[in-house]
Amino acid sequence: MHGRHGEDPTAGPTSAQYAYPPVEHEARIQQLSDDLGKAGLHPFHLPIGVNLAQDEHGLATHDSVCIRCDRVDGFPCLVGAKSDAQVICVDPALTYDNVTMVTEANVRRLETDPTGRTVTGVVAELRNGVTEQFSADIVVVAAGAVNSAVLLLRSANDKHPGGLANSSDVVGRHYMRHNNLALMAVSKEPNPTRFQKTLALNDWYLGADDWEYPLGGIQMLGKSDADQIHGEAPRWAGAVMPDMPFEVLAHHAVDFWLCGEDLPLPESRVTLGKDDAIHLSLDEKNNIAGLKRLQHKLRGMLGHLGMHEHHLLDHSIYLHKGMPIGATAHQAGTVRFGDDPRSSALDVNCKAHDLDNLYVVDTSFFPSIGAVNPSLTAIANALRVGDHIAARLS
Ligand code: SF4
Structure with missing residues (x-):
């Protein structure tokens, strides 16, 4: 992240300056x-968020990954210099031996145990037409504000007739776009x-x-x-x-x-x-x-x-x-978090109030969207919830 705290008159308090100086204006x-x-x-x-090394004029130095081209907005970066999910999350995660990515799998529903408190299965249709069920101690949904809500709604069962994690009836509601x-x-x-x-x-x-x-x-x-x-x-x-x-x-x-x-x-x-x-x-x-x-x-x-x-x-x-x-590029709000299980689907750690091992960690948790791009908030929250889950697992 490039930026400089203290310049934006509406910014809140911060614990540290940005790691990298602002991208200079041309x-x-x-x-x-x-x-x-x-x-x-x-x-x-x-x-x-760009991986840019710049000289005093803001020009990309010869060893910079970002070449400061004219396609930064609305295009994928062809040299992997944009701090997007692929570059800063998925690719580094895949360097760990205990991480496997399954692609072209369509997660259809989440199964729970008879009490309804624990997700026991993630049911996915694979590209070859085979349906496979995955299981884990903790399940995190991060499918985007529309599809996270859809997955929960589609996973309704006897214990969750209105959809998983939806005793509050807020799942799918409060959709926001800028x-x-x-x-x-x-x-x-x-x-x-x-x-x-x-x-x-x-x-x-x-x-x-x-x-x-x-x-x-x-x-x-x-x-x-x-x-x-x-x-x-x-x-x-x-x-x-x-x-x-x-x-x-x-x-x-x-x-x-x-x-x-x-x-x-x-x-x-x-x-x-x-x-x-x-x-x-x-x-x-x-x-x-x-x-x-x-x-x-x-x-x-x-x-x-x-x-x-x-x-x-x-x-x-x-x-x-x-x-x-x-x-639409920014959408949020369909699985909102909060203190009150009657008016929110997730608690403040983004764990479903109604379940013990289900988290939703994307922009769905936003109770309001503000008027700035949501990516940095989504990333910051994912890191926060990641710390919480790591502490819980240990
Ligand atoms: S698209 Fe990539 S190379 Fe071009 S300005 Fe953006 S981050 Fe830099």
Whole structure:
């Protein structure tokens, strides 16, 4: 993890500084940071997990695993330099002799003993059509916010008629995804940045002078290219900017990601149909007022940030796009944790209240999603629960 505690005005207390210094801004983003600072705001270096060794200019050194390419956002890293689950969890785990990974196995249900207190079997369909049952002293589910809930619901039995670990009836409920908005502004000066995802702004995260509720956070997106712009906004071809081909537009694009909080509504919910199909019910307009205000704040600043103004009627150069369900990257909340077994499925160690040996350790445990990427919280919690399980086993 690269970052610097103390820069984000909304960050909580911390026991230690980040192990690695922040990923440096490239020149245009440094200018943006300076301009935001002059406007009285508090931009900070986005905490980000990449295996990057950088020189004083932020350039990747010759021995760096990360080559600081222009594909960090939304793409798998082809050189294994991104701190994703494969690189920092699965691959290191597989170096242990007592770890085996079974791939292309579809876990269908969890079986319990007659008391319903202990998971005794993990039933999986293997690729060759064979059904196999695995067993363990402790079973950890980490299938993602939708599929973890689905597995528990599908594992209903006499002792757990509403689904495993679901005496509270919360499993599958409170599904959350972020309210996201991608916004591409166009810089008056070229923006040759390759690795753009280095800056974030949380000045309106908790509220604003004219709004007492949280608006959300702003961070940079990976740098858009001509093909992406063409795919997202073909109407722009010649109509809005007749003198600016996509390649030139891309060379001036500055890409922002606005993230607002989705609220945990009981009726936003994952359920299983009679046909075993997964159903997802949600209100896509849940709590979007703050995000709209955040968008308005950023749009109002573009002229001060060296960007073209944003009045579409003035042939301004501005694009925004809300993210539909198909673009979901962050989802959480369907197996929430808490102190009270009547209103939560998991205890504070992410163990099911209703069972003695079942843990759920992914973003399902979140009781709220906040307005920042959930990966780092999921990773931190997994380490915390890992310590708890290790202590329990010993
Ligand atoms: S995708 Fe590119 S920028 Fe991102 S970690 Fe890999 S090499 Fe680095």
